[in-house]
Amino acid sequence: xxxxxxxxxxxxxxxxxxxxxxxxxxxxxxxxxxxxxxxxxxxxxxxxxxxxxxxxxxxxxxxxxxxxxxxxxxxxxxxxxxxxxxxxxxxxxxxxxxxxxxxxxxxxxxxxxxxxxxxxxxxxxxxxxxxxxxxxxxxxxxxxxxxxxxxxxxxxxxxxxxxxxxxxxxxxxxxxxxxxxxxxxxxxxxxxxxxxxxxxxxxxxxxxxxxxxxxxxxxxxxxxxxxxxxxxxxxxxxxxxxxxxxxxxxxxxxxxxxxxxxxxxxxxxxxxxxxxxxxxxxxxxxxxxxxxxxxxxxxxxxxxxxxxxxxxxxxxxxxxxxxxxxxxxxxxxxxxxxxxxxxxxxxxxxxxxxxxxxxxxxxxxxxxxxxxxxxxxxxxxxxxxxxxxxxxxxxxxxxxxxxxxxxxxxxxxxxxxxxxxxxxxxxxxxxxxxxxxxxxxxxxxxxxxxxxxxxxxxxxxxxxxxxxxxxxxxxxxxxxxxxxxxxxxxxxxxxxxxxxxxxxxxxxxxxxxxxxxxxxxxxxxxxxxxxxxxxxxxxxxxxxxxxxxxxxxxxxxxxxxxxxxxxxxxxxxxxxxxxxxxxxxxxxxxxxxxxxxxxxxxxxxxxxxxxxxxxxxxxxxxxxxxxxxxxxxxxxxxxxxxxxxxxxxxxxxxxxxxxxxxxxxxxxxxxxxxxxxxxxxxxxxxxxxxxxxxxxxxxxxxxxxxxxxxxxxxxxxxxxxxxxxxxxxxxxxxxxxxxxxxxxxxxxxxxxxxxxxxxxxxxxxxxxxx
Numbered sequence: 155x156x157x158x159x160x161x162x163x164x165x166x167x168x169x170x171x172x173x174x175x176x177x178x179x180x181x182x183x184x185x186x187x188x189x190x191x192x193x194x195x196x197x198x199x200x201x202x203x204x205x206x207x208x209x210x211x212x213x214x215x216x217x218x219x220x221x222x223x224x225x226x227x228x229x230x231x232x233x234x235x236x237x238x239x240x241x242x243x244x245x246x247x248x249x250x251x252x253x254x255x256x257x258x259x260x261x262x263x264x265x266x267x268x269x270x271x272x273x274x275x276x277x278x279x280x281x282x283x284x285x286x287x288x289x290x291x292x293x294x295x296x297x298x299x300x301x302x303x304x305x306x307x308x309x310x311x312x313x314x315x316x317x318x319x320x321x322x323x324x325x326x327x328x329x330x331x332x333x334x335x336x337x338x339x340x341x342x343x344x345x346x347x348x349x350x351x352x353x354x355x356x357x358x359x360x361x362x363x364x365x366x367x368x369x370x371x372x373x374x375x376x377x378x379x380x381x382x383x384x385x386x387x388x389x390x391x392x393x394x395x396x397x398x399x400x401x402x403x404x405x406x407x408x409x410x411x412x413x414x415x416x417x418x419x420x421x422x423x424x425x426x427x428x429x430x431x432x433x434x435x436x437x438x439x440x441x442x443x444x445x446x447x448x449x450x451x452x453x454x455x456x457x458x459x460x461x462x463x464x465x466x467x468x469x470x471x472x473x474x475x476x477x478x479x480x481x482x483x484x485x486x487x488x489x490x491x492x493x494x495x496x497x498x499x500x501x502x503x504x505x506x507x508x509x510x511x512x513x514x515x516x517x518x519x520x521x522x523x524x525x526x527x528x529x530x531x532x533x534x535x536x537x538x539x540x541x542x543x544x545x546x547x548x549x550x551x552x553x554x555x556x557x558x559x560x561x562x563x564x565x566x567x568x569x570x571x572x573x574x575x576x577x578x579x580x581x582x583x584x585x586x587x588x589x590x591x592x593x594x595x596x597x598x599x600x601x602x603x604x605x606x607x608x609x610x611x612x613x614x615x616x617x618x619x620x621x622x623x624x625x626x627x628x629x630x631x632x633x634x635x636x637x638x639x640x641x642x643x644x645x646x647x648x649x650x651x652x653x654x655x656x657x658x659x660x661x662x663x664x665x666x667x668x669x670x671x672x673x674x675x676x677x678x679x680x681x682x683x684x685x686x687x688x689x690x691x692x693x694x695x696x697x698x699x700x701x702x703x704x705x706x707x708x709x710x711x712x713x714x715x716x717x718x719x720x721x722x723x724x725x726x727x728x729x730x731x732x733x734x735x736x737x738x739x740x741x742x743x744x745x746x747x748x749x750x751x752x753x754x755x756x757x758x759x760x761x762x763x764x765x766x767x768x769x770x771x772x773x774x775x776x777x778x779x780x781x782x783x784x785x786x787x788x789x790x791x792x793x794x795x796x797x798x799x800x801x802x803x804x805x806x807x808x809x810x811x812x813x814x815x816x817x818x819x820x821x822x823x824x825x826x827x828x829x830x831x832x833x834x835x836x837x838x839x840x841x842x843x844x845x846x847x848x849x850x851x852x853x854x855x856x857x858x859x860x861x862x863x864x865x866x867x868x869x870x871x872x873x874x875x876x877x878x879x880x881x882x883x884x885x886x887x888x889x890x891x892x893x894x895x896x897x898x899x900x901x902x903x904x905x906x907x908x909x910x911x912x913x914x915x916x917x918x919x920x921x922x923x924x
Contacts, residue, residue, distance in 0.1 A: 158233050162824065164831025164876050167408065170428075172907045213382045213561070214362045214688040215761070230815075230822045234651065234910030236700055239266025241652050246272060246281040255657050255897040258661065259627065259890065260821040260835075262652050268667035269704035273696035274659060281656075281665060285707065288665050290720035295642040295661065298619050303330030303596070307606040307615050310336040310575045311622030311670070312564025315684035316693070317739040318710035319566075321732060322621055323574035324742075325718035327584075328727065332600030333615070334577045338567055339603040341526050344534035345560040350507035354775030355767040358690045359557035360521055365392055367555030370517030373431070373909070374402045374442065374541070375527015379409020379828055380814045382561055391426045393750075396511055401431040403527055404439055404809070404881050405839075408416060408828035410580065435510050438501030438881040439807040440912040441512050442528055443537040444788050445500035445507070448543040451488040452511035457858040458500055470549030476774055477781050478546055484783035491788070499788055501881050515548065519555030521596050526563070527809075530911040532793070535785040535904045543783050551781065552772035559718065562689045564818065565593060565671075572765065577602050586746045591727060602906045603629060604898055610638035619646040619717070622668075624819040626655040630908040631868070648713055650703075655821070668710050673698040675709045679689035680711070680774050685757055693750075696760030711736060745833065782924055793900065797861040797914035802846065805861065808838075809911040810889035810896070826888075836916070839878035839886035848917060850875055858887070858914055860895040868895050872920045885915065892907050 225569035235596045245265065251274070254262065259796065271289045272281035284292075297306055308326045310319060323334065338346060346356035353359065365371070378385040386409055393399055401410045437445045452471060457468035474481050497504055514520065522545055528537055542551075542558065550556040551659045562568050573582065577600040584595040601609055609615040611634060618625070618639060625647075629635045632842040639645055640660040647656050648666045669675055675682040675698055683695040708716070724730070730736050737754050744753040749765045756763040768774070774781050798805045814821035824833045833838055838856060850856065854875050860868040870892050889910065898908045 160824070160834050162550075162831070162834055164293055164834070164837075164874075165830050165832065167830045170408070170411075187375050213384045214690045214692055215217075215694070217364065219692065227814075227817060228867065231817060231820075232672055234263070234820070234822065235267070235672045235703075237266050239264070240703065241265045241268050243250055243270050243272070243283045244482055250279040250417065251281070251657050251659075252279055255654070258653060258821070259819065260824060263821055264652060265652050267651055267670075267703040268649060268665060270664045274663035276366045281498060281663075284664070286716065287720075289666060289714045292662065292664065293619070293644070293646060293717050294720035297329065299528065302617060304333060304466040304600070304609075305615055306331065306617035306619065307333040307335060307601050307609065309333065309603075309606070309618065309620040309623060310626050311620070311898050312337045312562075312567030312570060313622050314570055314575075315566060315686060315696075316573045316743065317447055317684050317736045318621065318714055319570040319575050320573040320743050320746075321711055321714045321718070321729070321814050322589065324587070324727070325594045325714060325722070325729070327574075327587065328591070328718075328722055330596055332577055332579060332596050332598065333600055333606065334575050335603040335606040336567075336570060337564055337628065338571055338575075339577075340530075340628060340760070340907060340910075341563050341567065342529055342560055343602075343907045344529040344538055344902055345524075347905050348535040349542060349558065349560075352539050352546075352784060353551060353558070353769040353811075354773075354781070355769050356560075357765075357767050358559045359551055359767055359770045360559050361692075362388070363473070364521060364555050364557060365389075366395075367450065368392065368397055368517075368519050368521045370398045370400070370520040371694040372400045372514070372522045374522065374524035374531075375407070375412065376403065376523060376525030376561055377407040377409065377527075377811070378561075379407060379810055381525060383409075383559070386430070389430050393428055393430050393432075393915070398433070398517065399431045400433045400435065400513060402435045402437065402442070402445070402510075404884055405435055405811075405886065406436065406879055408433075416831065421837055422614055433510065435502060435506060436881055439884045440531050440792070441500040441502070441808050442531070442532070443499075443533045443540055443786070444496050446501050446537060446544055447488070447491060447509055447786075447788065448493070448496040448500060448502070448507045449489055449514060449676045450484075450540065450547060451493070451496065452508060453515060453544065453547050454485050454488050455514060456511065462704050467755060473549030474546070477552075477774065478779045478783060479778045480783035480785070483785050484543060487785045487787075494691075496789055497600045501883075514544075515551075517548075519547070519553070520545065520550045521557055521559055522550075523556070523559040523561050525561050527911055529905070530902070530909055532900070532902055532909050532912065533786075533789055534902045536909065539784045540786060542781075546781055546783065552770055554847045557770070565688075566686040568689065569685070569693070570689070572687055573747060577605075581748060582673065583746070590742065590745045593726065604901055604906055604908065607631070607635050607638045607898060610641050613641060616641075616642060616643045618642050618644070619648075620655065621648050624653040624655045626658045627653070627819040627893065628888040629864050629894055629898070630910065632890070632894040634866075634898055648710060662683050667704065667707050668713060668743065669698070669702050671696060671698065671709050673700045673702045673707075674760060677712070677736075680735070682711075684711075684736060685740070685762070691765040691767060693757060693765055695757050709733075711739070714740070727795065791861070794912060794914050796863075801861065804916055806840075806844070806883060806885050806915050807916060808858065808860075808885040808887060808892065808895065808915045810892050810913075810914045811886050813888050816888075829878070834874060835888050836891055837876045837887065839871045839876050839880055841880050841882050841884065842877040844882055845875055845877060850917070850919075852877060856917045858885075858892065858895060859916045859918065860897065861916060862897040862914075864899065866897070868897065870895050885917075909910045
């Protein structure tokens with residue numbers, strides 16, 4: 155990576171989120187990316203029924219979309235695709251891989267769009283051009299020579315369309331493996347594994363329209379202003395209607411304090427803004443489970459008091475009796491739980507928990523939203539199930555204006571899972587897939603992200619194929635992940651722009667350039683649309699509007715078909731026939747996956763259609779046939795507790811987070827203006843009292859060392875300490891710079907997700923001075 159010292163500054167940001175600052179950065183990014191001619195006009199087709207779906211986040215679109223359905227970070231994503239900058243064969247001829255590795259992630263991003271398929275030449279340490287068919291034959295050669303199909307792993311990014319993802323999983327399963335690590339494993343896997351046991355499905359039970367009817371919205375572990383900026387528009391309207399919005403997050407993020415909507419001239423012209431959250435609850439890192447359990451305990455105490463006083467019950471007795479199981483055991487456990495343990499483990503006072511509970515029980519229609527602040531901990535599955543328990547106490551699932559809302563990250567991460575990117579596929583899915591395509595799918599579970607890295611490290615997996623994403627930087631334990639990729643005989647990355655994953659190899663490597671969501675995908679002269687599924691299970695069509703960045707690009711779907719045809723032949727499946735007309739793939743999805751009946755007809759309607767989860771209609775696909783209360787104890791033996799026993803108060807807990815100028819691992823710029831950081835990324839946010847207690851001066855630089863019991867040293871060096879409003883004992887820092895601190899084995903119980911929001915660490919004075 156780049157060793158150039160960062161030059162920037164830290165200054166308080168006193169303005170609201172959005173506003174003129176957002177509009178300024180829209181212009182800055184269009185200029186920086188050299189978006190040519192009238193291409194900026196395509197922004198007005200973003201998230202429109204007759205346009206393209208944003209390649210950024212999975213926030214849902216209004217079916218009655220306005221002419222202004224894009225946000226600052228959506229513009230960054232579109233500008234990155236529409237850039238006029240190009241990474242051509244001439245670029246690669248000028249730079250060795252070793253030279254490119256010294257550049258920062260931001261510098262790599264800024265080179266522009268990939269234009270030609272390239273293969274790594276180890277002798278010159280450079281990428282050189284390769285014909286598409288030769289690239290497919292190289293892939294087929296490596297796949298065919300493996301001793302068993304499980305020696306290959308197939309990663310999927312959440313930007314892949316339903317069509318590309320379905321064809322990908324069919325190819326891989328016909329090849330013979332369920333090795334499907336994907337970005338879900340690193341974000342909402344706890345949701346996908348936790349909710350089916352409580353309400354029968356690991357998806358949202360609400361629609362966007364429910365936000366118009368909710369009187370209370372609770373937002374857990376989420377920063378909408380950076381990660382889902384269009385969500386702030388919904389929250390603004392809700393707040394102005396009188397909806398109570400509560401933020402439950404260690405950080406009081408600016409976007410949930412004040413927001414000035416660029417869509418509303420009065421706020422822009424007067425400099426006014428809207429207060430979003432009226433209450434902030436700030437648990438310590440890894441304290442959410444105890445906090446939510448405290449909410450449930452207090453609800454039961456209030457209900458007991460109502461019974462004693464002969465007043466209206468606080469819990470929804472009718473819902474509990476008609477629709478749930480396990481209630482008695484759950485409330486017995488709540489009553490037995492210690493308030494002292496709840497307060498100590500959550501980091502939130504009893505008074506604040508009581509005040510929050512008063513808000514919750516006052517609400518008649520409550521939506522609970524959550525992001526990765528909830529899902530990237532050891533106990534995340536239990537935390538999500540506890541949240542589901544508490545929502546069930548008052549019947550807040552399966553009715554208008556209330557429900558569960560996991561807010562997904564990448565634009566089609568949920569759709570990819572729906573159409574089969576799943577390392578633990580159900581027997582029903584495999585049976586239908588096998589029947590439709592006349593083959594016997596593999597039945598054993600495959601590799602998730604952590605399992606794939608471990609298998610590459612152990613030498614059990616020798617081929618890595620990535621359908622999008624930046625695997626080398628998105629994953630934990632960075633040096634070990636890089637070694638894992640270098641252990642492979644072949645690494646293939648399908649991408650729109652250059653990133654660090656393309657530079658981590660020791661054997662054969664291919665970079666295969668693909669079209670972006672914004673580009674016109676012509677197959678045999680006919681423009682193809684692709685479909686995606688958003689965070690509320692709406693499936694809708696997306697058509698590109700721009701000319702492709704290069705005539706040598708292929709669509710993701712066509713690339714998958716090319717790999718499959720070269721590897722498996724076309725006797726059983728005519729892969730290229732499917733790739734010539736994506737409606738044929740949608741017809742196949744309809745035959746395999748329930749809910750996609752009349753797929754092509756329904757998705758052609760403006761706004762698409764809803765894959766309605768049964769739980770929205772109070773139909774519970776659980777073993778008991780009812781929504782299930784699950785009992786969980788507060789874990790008293792965690793890696794953090796064991797580390798604290800050894801290191802005492804020197805032990806801190808770190809969370810990784812995004813800056814405002816990035817999306818996942820894509821670094822668009824070096825500012826995080828809502829947190830007051832400009833031109834810097836190697837910063838550590840710290841409570842000022844902790845900084846003083848640990849003996850560091852304001853603005854001092856530190857090294858960070860993670861604490862784990864496997865004997866491996868994990869360090870991240872030369873970070874600027876920044877005083878911040880963060881709970882005592884907690885730290886925040888950006889990823890991917892701090893991903894080396896996350897041990898590969900530190901994963902969520904039953905989810906396998908890296909615990910990137912609760913890393914035990916120690917600080918020391920920087921050995922290097924930046």
